[in-house]
Amino acid sequence: MKQVVSILIFLLFLLLSASLFAQGKEKVWVVFSDKPSGYFDPVEYFDPHSVQRRVRQGLPLYDETDLPVSVDYIRRVEEVAGRVKNVSRWLNAVTVHAGRKEQQELSRLPFVASIEPVMHLTTSSLKAFPQEFPWSGKEGKLAKQQLALMEGEVFDSLGIDGRGVRIALFDAGFPGVDYHPLFAHIREEGRIVATHDFVKGTDDVFSGNVHGTMVLSCIAGMNSEWTLGLATGAEFLLARTEQWGEPFSEEVNWVCAMEWADRHGVDIINSSLGYTYHRYFPDEMNGRIAMVSRAATLAARKGILVVNAMGNAGASRWEILGAPADADSILSVGGVDPYTGRHMAFSSFGPSADGRLKPNVCAPARAAAAGRRKVKAAYGTSFSAPLVTGFAACVMQMHPEWNNMELLHAMERSGHLYPYYDYAHGYGIPQASYFSRKKEDRMTSFTILANEESLAVKIREIPPDSTEKIPSYLYYHIASPGGLLKKYAVIEVSDSIPLVISLKALNPDDFLRVYYRGQIRCLSAENSDL
Structure with missing residues (x-):
């Protein structure tokens, strides 16, 4: 039945897209030049955890980007182009479907700063590799190795499991998280704080593609037999931002999810999304062009650590990272073989177009993750990022006095190659011993x-x-x-x-x-x- 519903939704999407295309309309951002002043109470608007994050890091409780978008501006845009689809406080912008004539009319409004196209990602580039492989019986060894490479036993010996840290995941769905045994400890302790499906506009995220479930398991999956991630004690915000099966996914959902997560008190955001060659060019991967990259940089300024996968384009013609991995002040994660520590061919390369080091660090891109029924091996930097996210949550628990940038730079210094770096491995695989001061001195080699x-x-x-x-x-x-x-x-x-x-x-x-x-x-x- 669910499959039939998905097919009907897919067909409806195609018909709507064809209708809009026939009318010469495209989805665009309408960016405003200013915001009206008015009453705004950050304590009332934000979750207490969000307020605490700002206070702890010495940040203002709010800035102009947190203020609401002008209701009058929205009304006047709708008079020209019809119903507004999305509203972004951070970008001071809205999205609408508008043809060339409407775009010209919108651009003449005195409060409109710019009209920018909404960028799309074809889902085929997200699914560069099979998400899961048949049961082989070797997953237990792989699960141990993916944590051992980061010296997860050090955190375990100190009783560190990311407790008190709030992590948001942006993905294509989380089916099974509401009943899978690997997440029982999270459900029983009420540590799924909030959920939202930005595709359907509901709060039910426990459907869709299993990819999000697999990613979550690499952060916090655990039962009596398996431990797949390091942050088994963390809290979670689950956002469904993608619908694989659509011909295109939009960056709008990612931006809106970012603002939603900030309001709900997120400390760390994990994302495996990447926008590349379908609308952007390599020289635009500089952290300043893509809306998602600009939003990621804004999140960093608000004290949030953003962890993003580098992408799986390393063996393709594109080859380099995508947005928002190109953003400044975020942790971009490359993928390595868990048994050699070397770059896996599909992991995208750096640097950013403006020459900044990317990836910052790396982690296994072949990992044991929760399948629909069993733990299975999965490939992709989609799984490197959550392994690093779990590691970061443990460090944040150890050092709550650090701000997000102090945490990011400490993560870089903990890389097993540091201060060596390159555009495939970054500074290497984060090592827990760096934070416990138990790193062994080695003889000259x-x-x-x-x-x-x-x-x-x-x-x-x-x-x-x-x-x-x-x-x-x-x-x-x-x-x-x-x-x-x-x-x-x-x-x-x-x-x-x-x-x-x-x-x-x-x-x-x-x-x-x-x-x-x-x-x-x-x-x-x-x-x-x-």
């Missing part, structure tokens, strides 16, 4: 030899594979003085001198940075002093 012609890395001892949590690879990059990478690579170490670089290939002001087995060395091309 390599040296860099320099002569008049070349730089060479010499390994002191090659460990047997069985002694390492993941194989020991050598990472290196060549960077300009401003930090932009000219080259980076990962090398499997099989002999004592795995890397030799000719000085002719380097500019005098270039830097070589090398990571191997917890040790970092940096060398200038014109100076052999380490």
Whole structure:
């Protein structure tokens, strides 16, 4: 029956889209130039948890972006273009379906700053890989490995589970969360604080695509047999923003969900959404063009940590990250193989178009997650992001005095490669020992030899594979003085001198940075002093 209803909704959507197209109408943002002053009580409007977040971080209880949009402006837009579909306080904008004539008339209104198209994402780019694979019997090993890579046992030994932290998830549905055994501990303690379906306009999110259920399990899934995520004690806001099966998904729902989550007291937002080549171009992935990226940056200014997947376009023609992973001041997460720690081919690459480091960190992009009936292996950066979100919630519980940017930068420093970075791994996989001060000092594992012609890395001892949590690879990059990478690579170490670089290939002001087995060395091309 549900399938029949979904098909009917899908057909209705196609008919409506065709009708609007035939009329020459498109959905657009109408952005206003100002907001009227008036009464606004933040304590009345916001959830107490939202007020506490602002107070804790020394932020004002509200700013102009929190004020309501002018009712008079909305009325005058509707006189020109018909019913307003969505209203955004943060962007001071509304959406309507408008043809060219209506758009021209709207643009002439004295309070209209701009008319911008609503961007769309074809759902095929979201589902770049199968969401779940058949039961293999090896999921238990995978579940342990995805947490061990982040040293989840450290948090467990300290009794840290994200308690008191409120996390919002934006996804395509959460079927089964209302009865699945892996979420019983959350339901029984009443830790699903609020829900909303931005596709249908209801509060029932327990239908739709199972992807959201799988993502939630990588943050907090747990029963007597399995522990799939680190933040098993956190609170949750569940927002359905996408309807996979539609030909297009809109960024509008994501923006509206962001404002909804802020009002309901969110601390961390997890999103696996990415807008790429269907309306945007690579040089626009700078955090300032896409509405979702602008909204993500606004959320960061309000003390919210946004964690977004880099995307699964690494092996496609697009190749790079999408919006809002390009946003400034958010944590963008790349995907690695859980058994090697190396970049998985489908994980999108950085940097942002304006040269900022992306991804910031990485995590397993092959993970054990809750299927409809069993725990199954799933692929995609959609699962890297929630693993990092659970980690961040644990750190937030340990350090409630930190603001969101202090947390973000600490997460970066905890990366197992830090201060080495590249555009596939970022600073590496976050390590819990960084926050417990239990990180072990390692002996010098390599040296860099320099002569008049070349730089060479010499390994002191090659460990047997069985002694390492993941194989020991050598990472290196060549960077300009401003930090932009000219080259980076990962090398499997099989002999004592795995890397030799000719000085002719380097500019005098270039830097070589090398990571191997917890040790970092940096060398200038014109100076052999380490």
